[in-house]
Amino acid sequence: MFQNFFNALKNRGVNVSLSEWLTLQQALDEGLCESSLTRFYHVARSILVHSEADFDKYDLAFEDCFKSLKMETEVSAQMLRWLDKPDENAMLHEKDKEYLNSVESFEIDKDDVEKQFKQRLKDQDSEHNGGAYWIGTMGKTSFGNTGGNIGGIRVGGATGYQSAFQVIGARRYRDFRDDRVLTGRQFMTALRRLRQFSTKLDIPKTELDINSTVDRTCNNGGCLEIVMDRPRKNSVKLLLLMDSGGTMIPYCQLLNELFQSVHKSNHYREVKTYYFHNCIYSHVYNTPACENGDWTETEWMFRNLDKDFKVIIVGDAAMAPEELYARDGNYRGPNGGYSGQEWLLRLRRKYRRVVWMNPKMSPTPAPWREAETAIKEIFPMLPLTVAGLNAGMEILMQRQ
Amino acid sequence: MREEFRSTGEYVASEALMGSVNVAIALQKPLLIKGEPGTGKTMLAEAVAKSLGKKLLIWNIKSTTKAQDGLYMYDTIQRLYDGQFGEEGVDDIARYIKLGKLGEAFESEEQVVLLIDEIDKADLEFPNDLLWELDQMEFYIHETKRTVKAKHRPIVIITSNAEKELPDAFLRRCIFHYIEFPDAALMEEIVKVHFPDIEENLLKNAMEVFYWIRGIRDVRKKPSTSELIDWVNALQMGGIPTDTLKEKLPFLGVIVKKDEDLETVKHYV
Ligand SMILES: Nc1ncnc2c1ncn2[C@@H]1O[C@H](COP(=O)(O)OP(=O)(O)OP(=O)(O)O)[C@@H](O)[C@H]1O
């Protein structure tokens, strides 16, 4: 059942890691659930779920798994069995490795988890200290009656704990759901990788280093000794080119979020954003509406934004072959004598670092997607996912 | 009048919230509290400290707060001043190290409750910068080569309004509780701990108006518990007749703060 619940959660999209499972097990060990399914529902949720947006998914997973127990209120036997299943834990651990490998390395120290895991298994039969509980010994007795008064805190609500299935049945958390693939935070975190501090560059020391100055001065018997330093500024310049053509409409929100993230993390030396429709030709547009006239000449962009700009192109690369190969204009406007493909090649020659982020990219080579395949030959193309975005940022930061 | 609220000093928690507090204490993990403004997130920490008879330390987070601020500050400027005037002990850097709230909590002789209030106000990476310190309950002062280690693991309560999303690595280490907006029954109890002698009729009518306003879709800033309490207070002091509340909406500005929302509410009357 342990395994079942784990799988049910994953199936419903609640990402649970091993470290949280261990914490849950600790909670069970310490009797925090009191062999009550309802208590278990709350305790497990508080440990495994970290946003109200996932409560609904948790509810569904819980129901998937415990539906058969609906009528029972006591499940002590089952729960106790969970505590004593090193094999299942080991299996789970295997399964989880994959997951652990896929998350950013700083999030979980794998060795650490493994050590903890072994320790837990060793501790399994040693006695567990209930710890300093606040109200009574929660592991053994329940605290206070509903409506009772405990040290200045009143336990409110006429109903007390609602039974788990009462809560689930109501689908109370459905409105909190958040099914977006990528969040603003993930954009911002990824964009933070675009950092290059100019301290490394050859520029004059123009900033007073207060801490070092004071330190040296004090060590110098109070005689002022000034220390200067190079200003620490991010020297990264960013050029964002976004497709806002018809097939991109479903990603509108996503692009907006990317745009917001770029501008919120206002630590770049310069940021420029232009839009295009399917492919880049002689003009790039100033707004997502891509209106004729409200544009900037691509040549101008090449002349004025130097080669050190890091270029992120976002687009689904879904277009008819002639949009990529025809020299005689495209249905949105002039070509300036070059085909779309040639414009893209010029862009690649101009800028040192370019990546193409594709929200709809085929996960495998897809020769039938002619344009996508052709553009992959020109730029490194990555899916617009957390992993893809991070990989893209890495490419942008590579040294020559 | 505010003073009197305090002397009542009561906090109403749902059983589920109490459960989460207990889990966090038993497992020695930080308790992360989220919820709409005014749902009693900050007050929870006060109530927990009070009921446990422990000291409460509050670290208020602002957009400029750095993780380092919670650990310690090296007051170089003071040292410089002292140096200029040939003050004794300038060589002793330890004199210029001031512990932050986290440092204070670690060094305390008794277990304390540490409230990290509105963590989402800070920079995106702020929570990640505290991971190690919150896990290990210690940090290192480079200047004096000293390790500050918690004498007693503080009970850590962290609140967030979710203006920004918090990093995963941080979330994984917390016990999470979302304070749901109180239903009418719970709200009644909350109002009553603030005004034990409230007239039933006033309470009933005020609550009715309150939930009615909250239910209006176009109201941008939904009034919260604290606004209801302030409003009830104003109504009581003003000696307002209670049965015409819904038509007259006296002191509406206490409960609806935005001008555009005032217009909306009046429009619906
Ligand atoms: N459960 C409760 N019991 C008693 N009083 C409450 C409760 N919830 C809210 N209040 C009242 O509402 C006021 C606001 O609560 P508090 O400041 O703790 O809210 P908050 O969630 O921290 O809000 P914010 O997000 O704006 O910081 C409290 O001072 C108290 O008067």
Ligand SMILES: [Mg+2]
């Ligand atoms: Mg608060």
